[in-house]
Each structure stands twice: as structure tokens, then as C-alpha cells.
Amino acid sequence: MKIGAALGFNLIDYPGRIAAVAFAPGCNYSCPHCHAKPILGTAAPIDQEDFINYLDTVKDWVNGVVICGGEPTLQPELVPFIQRLRAQKLAVKLDTNGSNPAVLAQLLAENLVDYVAMDIKGPRHLWSNLTGNPGVEAAMLESMKLVVRFPIYEFRTTVAPVLRGGADISFLTVPEMAAAAQLIVEITGSPDHKYYVQKFMPRKDGLLDARLEAFPETPVNLLRDIHNEVLKYIPNTQVRG
Numbered sequence: 001m002k003i004g005a006a007l008g009f010n011l012i013d014y015p016g017r018i019a020a021v022a023f024a025p026g027c028n029y030s031c032p033h034c035h036a037k038p039i040l041g042t043a044a045p046i047d048q049e050d051f052i053n054y055l056d057t058v059k060d061w062v063n064g065v066v067i068c069g070g071e072p073t074l075q076p077e078l079v080p081f082i083q084r085l086r087a088q089k090l091a092v093k094l095d096t097n098g099s100n101p102a103v104l105a106q107l108l109a110e111n112l113v114d115y116v117a118m119d120i121k122g123p124r125h126l127w128s129n130l131t132g133n134p135g136v137e138a139a140m141l142e143s144m145k146l147v148v149r150f151p152i153y154e155f156r157t158t159v160a161p162v163l164r165g166g167a168d169i170s171f172l173t174v175p176e177m178a179a180a181a182q183l184i185v186e187i188t189g190s191p192d193h194k195y196y197v198q199k200f201m202p203r204k205d206g207l208l209d210a211r212l213e214a215f216p217e218t219p220v221n222l223l224r225d226i227h228n229e230v231l232k233y234i235p236n237t238q239v240r241g
């Protein structure tokens with residue numbers, strides 16, 4: 001698999017595990033708030049064999065791998081790469097934008113992934129604004145149904161500013177986040193999910209759409225109000241800073 005960047009290990013990206021992180025280059029979305037700009041091209045400077053060999057050297061204490069991006073499910077070599085990680089007895093967490101349900105279905109059928117984190121970009125009527133890709137709806141709805149069948153999963157939404165047309169740019173609102181939560185319940189048929197409402201973090205010269213760099217991080221009051229509202233639909237909702 002192509003690897004655009006990697007982290008040796010951390011305790012944050014894979015809850016409950018010490019995990020190395022592989023960032024897959026490239027993405028089929030262009031979310032204005034994306035801060036992965038450096039890996040959205042095709043450059044893949046990390047050799048897969050070097051990464052796997054590294055994992056072998058730290059096998060006594062690194063017990064998981066997070067595969068994120070970019071969008072990992074676009075990589076033709078994703079499945080064989082995960083099969084090799086499995087052969088090394090490593091737990092695997094996959095972060096996805098939900099655009100590729102066929103790959104999720106294969107990973108599920110072959111029991112290759114322990115934990116999936118899927119972005120729900122916001123309410124359905126704003127998905128094309130939030131992803132820069134108008135054709136994502138059917139795939140994301142299908143992925144939502146698949147994600148809940150993995151052993152561990154989470155949905156997550158970054159409360160980011162939305163390009164609403166022209167100069168109109170403003171944060172996702174409480175009713176919009178309520179609609180996103182209601183959609184999760186409607187599509188999955190259940191309110192019992194781990195759902196993270198995440199803070200938008202501005203990054204000078206680091207966001208895909210530079211207009212968002214003028215925004216502050218998501219206001220605490222807005223996060224609190226969203227949390228209180230979303231809890232009505234998904235009781236296991238948490239704010240992630």
C-alpha cells in the first residue's frame with residue numbers, strides 16, 4: 001500500500017492500544033476544513049516494507065495500527081496490506097470518509113478490521129458543501145449501515161465552518177448537527193452508537209480552503225449546545241477537543 005506519512009506509535013489514535021499510524025495518500029473528497037493537505041497528493045515516501053519491518057522491531061509493545069489518510073479505501077493494496085498486519089497479530093483501526101462501501105464490505109466479510117471510525121460530515125443536505133464532492137450520498141448511506149457491523153466503530157463529525165455559497169461561511173449549527181444525529185439513527189435503525197462531536201482546529205496555511213483559516217476553533221458554547229441537543233438522539237455522544 002502507498003504510505004504518504006507514518007507515526008511510530010501513540011496512545012491517542014487507537015483507544016486502548018499503542019498504535020503505529022499509516023497515512024494513505026490521496027482523497028476523493030476535498031473538505032474545505034481538511035488539514036491533511038500535505039498528503040492529499042500522490043507522493044508516498046514511506047516504503048511499505050520499511051513500515052512493516054519497523055512494526056516487527058516494536059512488536060513487543062506496539063499492538064495496533066491505525067490506517068488513515070487521505071482516504072485509505074482508495075488504495076488497491078489496502079486489503080493485502082491489512083492481511084499482512086493481521087499475520088503479525090496486530091489489531092487494525094481504519095479511518096474512512098465512507099465513500100467506498102464495497103471495500104468496507106470486503107473488510108467486514110474477511111474480518112480484517114477491528115475498529116472503524118467513519119466521518120459523518122454533517123447533515124445530508126450539506127454533504128456536497130462539506131465534502132466538495134456532490135456524488136457521495138448513496139455511498140455514505142451504505143457505509144453507515146456497514147460500519148455498525150464491525151466489532152468496534154465510531155461515527156464522528158467535526159463542527160467546522162461550512163461554505164454556504166458566496167461569502168456565506170459559518171459553523172455547523174445546532175439544528176444541523178441534530179439533523180446529522182437523526183440521520184445516523186434513521187439509517188442504522190438504532191440510537192446506540194459511539195458518536196464524537198469534534199472541535200474544528202484552525203491551522204494557518206494548513207487547511208484545504210484558506211478562507212476557513214480566518215475562523216477560530218469551534219466556540220465552546222456552540223459545542224456545548226450541540227452536545228446537549230445531539231444527546232437527545234444519540235445518548236453516547238461525546239465531545240472531542
Ligand code: SF4
Nearest residue numbers: 027029031034070097
Ligand atoms: S477531511 Fe475530507 S478531504 Fe481531508 S482526508 Fe478527510 S475526507 Fe479527505
